[in-house]
Amino acid sequence: MSPRLIVLDDAAAIARHVAAMFAGLLTDRPNAVLGLATGGTPVPIYQALIARHRAGEISFRDAASFNLDEYVGLPRTHPASFAYFMATTLFDHVDITPSRTHIPDGMATDAEAESARYEAAIAKAGGIDLQLLGIGANGHVGFNEPGSAFASRTRKVTLTASTRAANRRFFAGGEVPEQALTMGIGTILEARALVLVATGAGKAEAIARMLQAPPSPDCPASALQLHPDATVVCDREAARLLDGPA
Numbered sequence: 067m068s069p070r071l072i073v074l075d076d077a078a079a080i081a082r083h084v085a086a087m088f089a090g091l092l093t094d095r096p097n098a099v100l101g102l103a104t105g106g107t108p109v110p111i112y113q114a115l116i117a118r119h120r121a122g123e124i125s126f127r128d129a130a131s132f133n134l135d136e137y138v139g140l141p142r143t144h145p146a147s148f149a150y151f152m153a154t155t156l157f158d159h160v161d162i163t164p165s166r167t168h169i170p171d172g173m174a175t176d177a178e179a180e181s182a183r184y185e186a187a188i189a190k191a192g193g194i195d196l197q198l199l200g201i202g203a204n205g206h207v208g209f210n211e212p213g214s215a216f217a218s219r220t221r222k223v224t225l226t227a228s229t230r231a232a233n234r235r236f237f238a239g240g241e242v243p244e245q246a247l248t249m250g251i252g253t254i255l256e257a258r259a260l261v262l263v264a265t266g267a268g269k270a271e272a273i274a275r276m277l278q279a280p281p282s283p284d285c286p287a288s289a290l291q292l293h294p295d296a297t298v299v300c301d302r303e304a305a306r307l308l309d310g311p312a
């Protein structure tokens with residue numbers, strides 16, 4: 067089962083498309099469980115969702131959310147933490163109930179217990195309806211770096227040097243943490259639907275590998291080939307190494 071591929075002109079078109087997927091879900095199921103991602107790529111999507119909320123088209127009041135990952139050792143108040151990112155980029159601007167938003171606790175002293183707690187919270191919520199994913203230039207999804215088993219669950223991981231370098235732009239000169247808590251590939255594959263977004267030539271190699279090479283932990287995103295309802299939405303630059311008409 068191959069992921070559905072949708073190639074659009076630019077980030078704004080991608081934002082409209084993916085925001086419409088989330089809006090459709092919230093309309094059909096106001097108490098939907100949303101899987102969310104951080105990073106640069108989803109920002110226009112969150113802006114589009116905020117605009118729809120302000121226009122009275124969607125409400126997050128009865129929804130729940132689970133984020134993919136968080137850095138180890140960053141408090142929620144740290145401007146580069148994913149908790150801070152989600153608050154300032156989406157949650158503070160919509161009517162989501164803060165107690166129904168979930169992000170792994172990067173300050174937990176017992177990472178194993180925190181990971182188990184996170185998995186249990188996802189299960190208790192009934193599982194994730196639609197999980198948003200970005201992709202690293204090295205093919206990571208969440209913070210599942212190359213080599214992550216497809217059966218992996220939420221756990222503490224060590225970030226690669228290339229991932230830390232790519233994310234340095236969010237740290238205003240500070241050091242990027244070496245470790246993170248992330249949903250596993252197995253956790254992500256249990257979401258009922260997946261949508262992965264990518265923009266720019268820097269993602270072209272990862273997109274080609276995830277869609278056209280046999281599924282392998284060498285490219286964690288290639289696990290999406292094993293999911294029955296996965297969609298990849300990217301711009302022409304990110305799609306440029308794919309064989310066939312784009």
Ligand code: F6R
Pocket residue numbers: 102103104105106107108134135199200201202206207208209
């Ligand atoms: C974010 C995450 C990462 C990013 C990926 C791409 O929660 O889990 O996998 O999606 O690193 O990041 P950007 O969008 O900044 O290129």
